[in-house]
Amino acid sequence: MSEEEDIFRIVKDPKDHTDLPRTEITDCPSHLMNKTGSWRTLRPIVDKEKCIECGICWKFCPDVSIEVKEGEGAVVDYDFCKGCGICAKECPVDAIDMEKEADYV
Amino acid sequence: MSETRIVSGNFAAAYGAKLSRVEVVAAYPITPQTEVVEKIAELVADGEMDAEYIKVESEHSAMAACIAASNTGARAYTASSAHGLALMHEMLMWAAGARLPVVMTNINRAMGPPWSVWADHHDTLAQKGTGQMQFFCENNQEVLDSVIMAFKICEDEEIMLPAMVVEDAFILSHTKEPVEIYDQELVDDFLPPYDPDYKIDVDQPLGFGSLGMPDWYMDFRYKKAQAFEKTPEKIQEVNKEFKEVFGRDPGGLIEEYKTDGVDVLIVTMGSISSTSKDVIDELRDEGHNVGLARLRTFRPFPVEQFREITKGVNVVGVLDRNYTFGHGGDAAREIKDALYGHRDLILKDYIVGLGGRDLTPKILKKVMLDAISLQDKGLDKEIEWVDLRADRKKWRG
Amino acid sequence: MAKIPEIELMDKGTTACPGCGAAHAMRYMLKALGKKTTINIPACCWAVIPGVYPSRNLGIPLLYHAFETTGASSSGIRAALDAKGVDPREVTVVGFAGDGGTADIGIQALSGCLERNTDTIQVMYDNEAYMNTGIQRSGETPYGAWTTTTPVGSEKEWKKNPKKNMMEIAKAHGIPYAATVSIGHPESMIEKIKKAKDIPGPKFIHIYAPCPTGWRSDPSDTIELCRLAVDSCTFPLYEIEDGDYNIYKKPKDKKPVKDYLKRQGRFRHLPEEEVEKIQENVDREWELLLKKEEISSEE
Numbered sequence: 016m017s018e019e020e021d022i023f024r025i026v027k028d029p030k031d032h033t034d035l036p037r038t039e040i041t042d043c044p045s046h047l048m049n050k051t052g053s054w055r056t057l058r059p060i061v062d063k064e065k066c067i068e069c070g071i072c073w074k075f076c077p078d079v080s081i082e083v084k085e086g087e088g089a090v091v092d093y094d095f096c097k098g099c100g101i102c103a104k105e106c107p108v109d110a111i112d113m114e115k116e117a118d119y120v
Numbered sequence: 121m122s123e124t125r126i127v128s129g130n131f132a133a134a135y136g137a138k139l140s141r142v143e144v145v146a147a148y149p150i151t152p153q154t155e156v157v158e159k160i161a162e163l164v165a166d167g168e169m170d171a172e173y174i175k176v177e178s179e180h181s182a183m184a185a186c187i188a189a190s191n192t193g194a195r196a197y198t199a200s201s202a203h204g205l206a207l208m209h210e211m212l213m214w215a216a217g218a219r220l221p222v223v224m225t226n227i228n229r230a231m232g233p234p235w236s237v238w239a240d241h242h243d244t245l246a247q248k249g250t251g252q253m254q255f256f257c258e259n260n261q262e263v264l265d266s267v268i269m270a271f272k273i274c275e276d277e278e279i280m281l282p283a284m285v286v287e288d289a290f291i292l293s294h295t296k297e298p299v300e301i302y303d304q305e306l307v308d309d310f311l312p313p314y315d316p317d318y319k320i321d322v323d324q325p326l327g328f329g330s331l332g333m334p335d336w337y338m339d340f341r342y343k344k345a346q347a348f349e350k351t352p353e354k355i356q357e358v359n360k361e362f363k364e365v366f367g368r369d370p371g372g373l374i375e376e377y378k379t380d381g382v383d384v385l386i387v388t389m390g391s392i393s394s395t396s397k398d399v400i401d402e403l404r405d406e407g408h409n410v411g412l413a414r415l416r417t418f419r420p421f422p423v424e425q426f427r428e429i430t431k432g433v434n435v436v437g438v439l440d441r442n443y444t445f446g447h448g449g450d451a452a453r454e455i456k457d458a459l460y461g462h463r464d465l466i467l468k469d470y471i472v473g474l475g476g477r478d479l480t481p482k483i484l485k486k487v488m489l490d491a492i493s494l495q496d497k498g499l500d501k502e503i504e505w506v507d508l509r510a511d512r513k514k515w516r517g
Numbered sequence: 518m519a520k521i522p523e524i525e526l527m528d529k530g531t532t533a534c535p536g537c538g539a540a541h542a543m544r545y546m547l548k549a550l551g552k553k554t555t556i557n558i559p560a561c562c563w564a565v566i567p568g569v570y571p572s573r574n575l576g577i578p579l580l581y582h583a584f585e586t587t588g589a590s591s592s593g594i595r596a597a598l599d600a601k602g603v604d605p606r607e608v609t610v611v612g613f614a615g616d617g618g619t620a621d622i623g624i625q626a627l628s629g630c631l632e633r634n635t636d637t638i639q640v641m642y643d644n645e646a647y648m649n650t651g652i653q654r655s656g657e658t659p660y661g662a663w664t665t666t667t668p669v670g671s672e673k674e675w676k677k678n679p680k681k682n683m684m685e686i687a688k689a690h691g692i693p694y695a696a697t698v699s700i701g702h703p704e705s706m707i708e709k710i711k712k713a714k715d716i717p718g719p720k721f722i723h724i725y726a727p728c729p730t731g732w733r734s735d736p737s738d739t740i741e742l743c744r745l746a747v748d749s750c751t752f753p754l755y756e757i758e759d760g761d762y763n764i765y766k767k768p769k770d771k772k773p774v775k776d777y778l779k780r781q782g783r784f785r786h787l788p789e790e791e792v793e794k795i796q797e798n799v800d801r802e803w804e805l806l807l808k809k810e811e812i813s814s815e816e
Contacts, residue, residue: 029571031339032339032340032342032343032346035336035339035340035343036318037219037280037343037344037347038217038218038219038328038329038340038344039327039328039329039330039332039336039340039570039571040318040326040327040328040571041326041327041328041330041567041570041571041572041573041579042326042327042571042573043571043572043573044528044530044572044573044574045528045529045530045531045567045568045572045573045574046528046529046530047530048530048568048571048572049530049531049532049568049572050530051529051530051531051532054535055535070521074521074703075541075703075740077533077535077536077537077538077540077541077544077739078529078531078533078540079525079527079528079529079544080529092529094529095529095530097534097535097536098535099535099536099729099736099737099739100535100536100735100736100737101536101736101737101739101740103737104737104738104740104741105740105741113737143597143600143601144593144596144597144600146589146592146593146596171600172596172597172599172600174592174593174596174633175633176589176592176629176633177625177626177628177629177632178625178626178629180585180586180589180626181586181588181589181592181625181626181629182589184582184583184586184589184590184593184626185589185590185592185593185596186593187582187590187593188557188580188582188586188589188590188591188592188593188594188597189593189594189596189597189600190593190597191580191593191594191597192555192593192594192597192598192601193597193601194596194597194600194601196593196597210583211583211586214582214583320555320578320580320594320597321578322552322553322554322555322577322578322608324578325552325573325575325576325577325578325579326573326578326579327567327573327574327575327578327579327581328578328579328580328581329580329581329582330564330567330568330569330570330571330572330573330581331564331565331568331569331570331581332569332570333569333570336569336570
């Protein structure tokens with residue numbers, strides 16, 4: 016979402032109060048801090064054969080974690096996907112299955 | 121050209137805001153502050169003051185709007201009093217925590233019940249822990265001067281904290297005195313435009329005031345404490361500069377009136393200081409070795425200065441125009457705190473003039489004579505309420 | 518119908534719960550508004566969703582503030598931008614609060630903001646309870662719902678008061694535009710928010726945002742619940758423009774409210790007669806809304 020030069024404009028990797036801004040000014044893109052994929056108990060698995068690249072899963076993903084790439088279909092970003100299962104439920108062609116995360120760890 | 125006009129403390133506050141080129145005003149009316157907001161409304165309506173005036177629906181919203189405006193890079197100002205200030209309490213803390221140089225005028229007024237619109241310092245002193253600097257003014261000129269000075273101090277990049285300039289209800293707020301209204305260019309030279317490095321700006325998408333977990337909160341707090349601890353020095357520095365530019369000394373942290381080598385030191389705050397100075401003169405003429413220290417900033421509290429001026433002093437008599445539910449008044453408590461382990465002297469706390477009760481020169485003289493008498497008889501009581509109806513003879517007789 | 522803009526101003530790595538409706542609400546809203554937007558957010562789920570210091574989740578400036586100050590904070594930002602000569606059509610100021618922050622503790626500041634004709638969009642993302650603090654009832658919790666402060670006890674049980682109608686309250690201020698939108702209908706949601714952006718003056722947007730954690734619903738049901746709410750007329754999609762009502766999404770086959778309620782654990786305790794009561798109330802409100810629309814079109 017952000018240009019690289021926009022990142023850490025204020026403070027990078029603060030060690031103590033001397034590195035801090037005067038108040039809590041936040042400037043670290045959340046995707047660099049919060050790898051929420053670790054929360055997942057269910058894992059969406061996309062069947063590329065079935066995927067029609069309609070983009071509905073992209074549209075309804077609350078975690079901005081699905082991209083639809085031409086020729087590849089829906090691609091899940093497992094670093095951030097929390098496994099809510101909305102994509103699987105909303106998929107009009109049942110191309111996404113929710114499987115146990117434990118089977119993949 | 122600077123001009124001298126006969127104006128009330130409230131008008132002086134409004135002119136102070138105007139001369140400071142305040143960009144956003146958000147205020148809600150409360151007696152006895154109303155003239156401040158009315159005057160500003162008039163100045164804005166007449167195009168004499170180029171500011172956005174948000175007529176908010178509460179004092180809480182007034183400070184919230186000032187905080188947001190200040191965070192968006194605008195110089196912001198508000199004014200309130202007593203219950204309005206109490207309603208602002210949460211936001212006073214927020215302004216300080218967010219390191220925003222919002223300046224406000226508070227008209228010191230008693231807290232109800234019973235309802236009272238008259239002078240008392242309880243409202244302001246109850247906000248002493250919020251991170252606001254507090255400037256107690258003695259006269260209307262000082263109100264105007266302090267508003268301009270406060271912006272300069274608050275906006276210093278090392279400080280970036282809010283301040284309250286306070287004046288006593290009616291005694292200053294509604295009493296007209298000659299006040300020099302400075303030439304705008306002179307003020308502009310003294311006070312440059314507010315231009316913070318980080319602000320709400322669509323070209324720099326930053327977050328302001330996020331959740332801080334225990335692993336950072338304390339370090340941020342320390343950072344803010346460090347900024348606050350720089351305020352005594354900064355106030356004195358700006359005070360000096362103010363004196364050079366405008367030829368007037370608003371008093372720095374503490375104003376010393378005939379304190380050299382005194383045995384008895386009287387401590388006052390706000391409008392009673394002027395009357396008290398006359399009484400000091402009278403007592404000195406009568407041969408008493410007494411002087412007066414006027415506490416101008418309650419926050420920061422001039423700890424070092426108090427230690428210095430009490431060298432060789434036998435008795436300190438503190439006139440507290442407040443009772444803050446604890447052990448006596450706030451000023452006495454803070455002075456004891458400053459002197460603990462440094463001075464061995466008698467300190468008596470006089471609770472005076474609550475809810476606007478009149479403090480005549482006669483009563484003040486009795487109080488000071490009581491303090492003087494402690495040199496021989498020793499401390500009779502730590503805290504004494506002055507001019508209660510039960511013992512009027514003692515103070516008025 | 519508006520297409521969903523590609524732009525993503527909500528970054529990955531939010532700390533929202535799985536299936537969070539409020540996260541959707543932000544994502545679509547920012548798709549509609551674009552980069553030239555400021556947002557101010559009180560204490561609510563969205564004070565936490567961007568992550569803790571120093572995490573920044575949005576591609577627009579964000580001011581966090583006290584719970585009850587959304588309307589006042591938006592006014593402050595707008596006034597500062599006005600003072601700097603920034604045109605309201607160029608930069609949109611958005612106050613974004615939960616239902617408690619809008620309809621309960623923030624209603625005074627909201628009212629002031631609307632009454633003063635502040636050129637902002639005031640958004641209530643409505644998950645129908647104080648979810649951030651752990652599912653306590655709010656003025657927007659619907660009749661019949663379990664929350665942690667309206668528990669299903671042996672003596673007193675669940676919430677007996679109806680949901681506060683914030684659209685009518687907003688409208689009563691004489692504002693130029695108010696709309697209900699739903700994250701289950703992102704195209705129309707984006708269209709309505711874009712419309713609000715271009716209208717001068719105060720705008721109010723009520724976003725329906727399910728909360729799987731507090732509603733005791735399956736996270737995967739979030740979008741489906743939105744559709745059921747609209748199709749059962751529990752949460753009608755309509756706008757009020759200069760006082761005129763327009764229901765922009767009328768269900769072809771009105772579904773029973775029961776279908777909506779039964780997918781949420783928070784209504785599980787309700788006996789049949791209470792479900793019927795809710796149905797009657799929904800029907801009455803819907804008929805009333807249709808009449809308001811009819812009157813608007815007659816003028």
